[in-house]
Amino acid sequence: MGRLTSTYLGLELRSPLVASAGPLTGRPEVAERLQEHGAAAIVLPSLFEEQIVQHDTDLLLALEQGSQHFAEALDYFPDFPTFESSADRYFSVVQETRERLDVPLIASLNAFSAGGWERYAKMLEEAGADAIELNLYRVAADPQKNCADVEAEDIAVIAGVRKAVSIPLAVKLAPYYTALANFAANAVRAGADGLVLMNRFYQPDVDPEAREVVSRLELSHSWELRLPLRWMAILRPQLAGRASLGLTTGVSTGVDAVKALMVGADVCMMTSAVLREGPVHFATVERELLDWMDEHDYESVAELRGSLSYAATDDPAVYERANYLRMLHAWTTPTRLKPGPPRG
Template identity: 35%
Template sequence: MAELKTKYMGLELRSPIIAASCGLTSDVEKMVEMEEAGVGAVVLKSIFEEQINQETSGVFNAGYGMSDGYPEAEDYIKAYIRSNTIQKYVELVRNAKSRLSIPVIASVNCFSGGEWVSFARQLQDAGADALELNVFILPVNEFTESAEVENVYFEIMKSIKEQVKIPVAIKISHYFTNLSAFVDKMKAYGANATTIFNRFYEPDININSLTMGAASVFSTATELRTTLRWTGILAGKDKNLEISASTGVHSGEAVVKLLLAGATTVQLCSVLYEKGISVIGEMNTFIKTWMESKAFESIDDFRGMLSYSSIDNPDLYERAQFMKYFSNKSN
């Protein structure tokens, strides 16, 4: 009988399917429902570094500041609001841990390695089984070298690892000059796993109202291609690299493809909104049925079977194959 159990960052998971950080994972009742549906772990909705910083100054921006002659009072109020914002998230971790038996992974969306990283220790003390850092830095200064941008990521990881003992994953985009080298260095700085890829708000233009806005926040099944390519390449380059594949995962078939490419786990987000939490059970059933049809007893029996280094023609993962594909079609 096919067994879906697997390990991720040293954590025991009953399924390779993880609920990604999203609005649904800020609701403990929804997460209980996910556990009942068979999810392997949950990543809590991210608390934003910007949120921690901005909420402390929001009161003053609204005209309630006391900076005119009372700098100590302003510092006190800022510290209080900051502490309250953090405490709410810590309570989410505690509540989730008290209700769930599956691993609970806290999430922080960050863009710098400042003093706020001490917050990570509070998450650990609250019972978080692991931490996922969701980092995306958009360099818009033409004088900033790529190495400077990458060093910010390394500094964040280094700072966090100095604060906690629980495993830490880094969630990144694919916008790097040499993604393989970057991920390898991130692992050297202490990352226990890499989540590919984070999904962020992207701009759109309304040509009727002549205004800027946000594009759809949900992924589509076609976006799996980028995730699949880089999962296969990265897993093939380093068989000990733990990858949590995310973005474009809308079916059990997509989960199987990513596991074959070398993913350790697979994260769901958009499909949970579009099809409901019950889709987790449907995907688990698909994986089991597929495994039994191929006589695979465990995930490890086939994980990475079709990674970059495991196939006869690794060029299939590279862009050059695009032209070869069409030249073959013409024959």
């Protein structure tokens, strides 16, 4: 057993550094390079329900259009199964990546409806995925649905997929549940073997000149680590022995990884930093993590892991409130404020 050996979703990993879902992991040759530079597991980009539904709808429309106008036109179309759908493409990426890699391969599903997803989860398992990560990305913007409705739908998706597959199941959580600790416990009860904290929402901006909403994906920075750090520290003792915990968002250096492990992460994941620096960044972060452990006399990541979580008996809500007050009151405003422009 090495100094960095970690267990996630029951899978034995050579280190706690995992490549999270993103554009690089979806290219088998790049996934192989990520592994070469030390990524201990690979999470594929999500297979999105919309991709499949849209593709199948377009396909059926095309077929129907032909059949409406010329009965014989259907002969010109290949049989339905010979079309390669988004799902088929995804399954072939799973198979090819699985063949190239030694490290565990985690497929990701972006689910918002129960039912159909169970079928796709099953197919991903058959294609060779070692585990599935459910990406529960949604914006709860329907005023007719209260938080209990929204949560019940998500729990039904988790329970459905859990029944459909026998490989480990992780759930990537958004930070916006009203009662996150309660939802996390319910997700585990519904069958999640692990949780990934936190999904990063991409906020659209407004271009006032063009009067347009613009979608700009900005890569993360280390300061964004604070949100998942807080929730990792809160949830680790609550879910001790019941679920694996992965941390995503804001890990970009070895010290970021140290922080994630200290608050109890089993693994920490990277996308933005690797998009910036390339696959070799896994080796850099691993080196920095080992250097930090040497300087601070930690024998293994197991020793480091969870050394800073809330104790099970602490009340995190009370602690967080006290800290909030302390921070606001500790702010010191300079006695001389910058003069503003003259008025009038």
